Amino acid sequence: MDQKPEELLLRISSEAEFTFSYDASIFSQEETVSLALEDAPVKTALDKILPKNVHYKISGNHLILLKHLSASTPDKKEKYLITGQVYNAENNVPLKNTVVYEISSLVSVITDHNGAFSMSVPTQFEQLGLSFSQKSVQDTVILLPAGDQEVVLSLNPAKNVIPAVSIKELPLGTLPPVETLSFVQQVVSRQSLLRTKNTDLALQTTAQVSFVPVIGTNLKMGGLIENKYSLNILVGYARGVGVFELGGLFNIIREDVKGAQISGLGNFVGGDTHGLQLGGLFNHNRGALRGLQIGGINNMLIDSLKGVQFAGINNILKGGMKGWQITGINNLTTGNVDGVQFAGLTNVALEDVRKIQVAGLVNKGRNVEGLQFAGLVNLAKEDIKGVQLAGLINKARNVKAVQFAGLGNAADTVFGAQLAGLLNHSRYSEGAQLALINIADSVSGIPIGLFSYVKKGLQVLEFSSNEITPVNMAFKTGVRRFYNIFSGGYGDWGGSSRWSFGYGFGTERYLTDKLLLNLEYNAYWVNEKEAFQTDLSLLNRLGVFFGQRKQKGISMSGGPAVNIWLSEWRDPDSGAYLTQLAPYKIAEENLGTTLLQMWIGGKLAVRLN
Template sequence: MKKTLSILLLLTLFTGIQISSAQQHPDLKYRTFRVTLLPGLSTNGVEAPNYSAKYSLNILAGYHGALDGYEIGILNINRYYAEGLQLGVVNGTGGHMMGLGLASLVNFAGDEMQGLHFAGIGNMSGEFMQGLQFSGILNISGGGMQGLQFAGIGNLAGEDIQGIQAAGIFNAASEEVLGIMMAGIGNFNGGFNQGIMMSGILNVAEETQGISMAGILNVGKTMQGVQLAGIANIADEARGVQVGLVNIADEFEGVPVGLISLYGNGRKNFDFWVSDGGYTNVGLKLGTMDIYNMISLGYNSALNTEELWSFGWTIGAHTPLEEAWNNDRFDGYFRMKDISIQSIQEEEEDIWETNLYSFRYLLGKEISNGFGIYAGPTLNLLVQDEEDQRDYSWYSIFDGNRWDKNFDFWVGFTAGVQLF
């Protein structure tokens, strides 16, 4: 409590400094004190809109010309501006509001807000807000916002935002955001976003530079930076990194990480390959021409009395060999290096209890457009629960037990074809 009072005292002193340097409206008369019951029933009478004051008490409601000091009341409204400290249910001004505004319902200004404003329902500005705003429901700025906005429901800005917006439900901006937007449900920007967007469900922006993180979906026309989503990332044009179960773009340049990474200018291959120990595999390889993701199915009836199948995911790099080895003699050849994880399944065993981790180094040749062959060595590490250990490797260079897991390591091979 002491700490809170100290902060408020400092803020009050700060507003006092602002007050002492405030420029009074040239057409307004000045009174040090004023007391108002209702508009028209005040120490300034019906002429109250023509007066400014340093100390103002509105017992029920007050409508005055301006404030250059401290105001307390239920309804505090100033026609031209309010500078200083306002405490009330509703604080409002037709011009700008500067200083510290505390309202149980609404702080609003027809022009701009500068300073700190706290309200149970909403803080509003017709054009510009600079400073901190806290609201249980809504913060709105018709022009721009610089600073911090916090709301239980939503933050809105009509043009641009610089700083941080945090809302329990949504953040929205129609033009430009520079900084951080955080929302429990969604962030929406009809213009340009630079910085970080974080939401529990959805981020939508016309143009994004920076990091977009969403629990379900990121959507944008153009993106440069990083998109991370629990389900999908969607963009017309994107450069950087996309991480999600599904990544989609008309044009993409960068690193995709997902089960499905489908790009209009990317690769779309089917791979068929055999590996050591009798595995036969088919995979769908998508991504860019340089970086690919692949999901695959494998089958093996050679290592065990029971039939085995596997489900796998791979991320790797595809490089023309003349570029990788810097030698024009290898035109038409290529190199692939990738890392994969395969879950090996037998009958009714739980999936992901036995995993095969592999690194492949493959050299290949483009036979014709859309058809290539490749082969190379593979480093394999089999990890399975010690109590359910089965003979899923055809030989081991070494094996061991750690953390209730059994490990088998061996060097194998892969040979296959790539189509389309």
């Protein structure tokens, strides 16, 4: 059904929730349009409704229709002078710092302390669309006939406006806008900053080109406009980016970036970024990033990351991440790391790590559910439910998987394994400890190493006699299932000055309530004369000993031992073996230059638990 254009515009206004401003004379009285509006985009509908010589501009939620001037218009001027004053309709007080701009040309001014303004606008249309905007009043759009005009206008107060004097600080978690950065204040003109400060206008344009803020197609209104495509020869300043922005030096965006943003030196974004952000030196974002951020030196993201952050030197993320952080030197995340942190030197996550941290020097996280791999040190402030691998040291509060370090591991409790080249330390260990030295308060697992000390474990001082040396002393330390033995002996039953020292390990089992069994292996270096013997003099002794079961105090122990004696002590002239250690032999054999002898002996000991 044919309808008048005015009727169709009224329907569009109702359904799309914005208002039209136009001079009714742009349509002829007889003109009708046949159009189905169901699910049609507004642009498509307007292209069919409006005559060819009618153009539309958007200002906030206003859509202004303007009719092009005919080339044959008499007395046509290149520019018109618009002057006037603006008042508060509620109290008739002049409104200063009100943004007044001509919609078709983006020429704008700011009212002075008397509410007065004056502007020269180019001639394009038969109407002039003037927009008045200030945060304390309602945005207003008026249409005037083309020509020199003097305007006196009263604006209604905006609803729910908080007086500036009552705003003491920003709400918790709210960051100040990019305009508070000293660098932005230096490169963006005061006139442009005043426009963004004093109005909430949100305009859009397809494309813009600027040399610096103010010198460009968006003039002084750049900070209020979202550009679909933007080219900044040196520095650009805009409200947002819709598809693509390229800047020779810097891009400054007050709100969001969608698409790609590339600059020779740096990007400043006050809102979220969805897509690619590439800065020759740095990127500074005050919102979230969903996509890829690349900075030659530094990336600063004061929100969350879902994607990849790559910097030559440093990535700083004041929020959580799901993705990758890659840098030559340092990554810092104040939230959770649900992804991969890879740094040449250090990774720091102030919250939890749920995947991987890889660093040349140091990794730090709170709870780690994944892998920490560092050339020097890994630190987990709370739990590690994965793997810590470090060239030097791993430290965590609770270990529920594996710590592996070239030098040492430290933890409060261990429910997995600690493996270190030198030292493992824990308060309580329910798993395995493997290192040269293991130290713990209590253990229900097994510490294996050259020396293991468990405060609530096994410590035994033993005095004994055997068939080789009448006086022997040994210190046993560790746990019942596996303990270390440090021992020494002196003398022989014939009265000579034989002496020995040795190291071994053993295990202890309870046979009954009163009887226990020790299975022990010891290796002794036995010197058959007073001087230390440099020739091989190694006694290997495997014993099975039975003893009294006592937790504290003195107990007795004894049992047989199999001895394997290896000696290379020989007469230098004759080559005959000089050893007299074996009391008797059940086996003897020459193994090249080594004499092997075997016998069965025994031990009787007194133990101090």
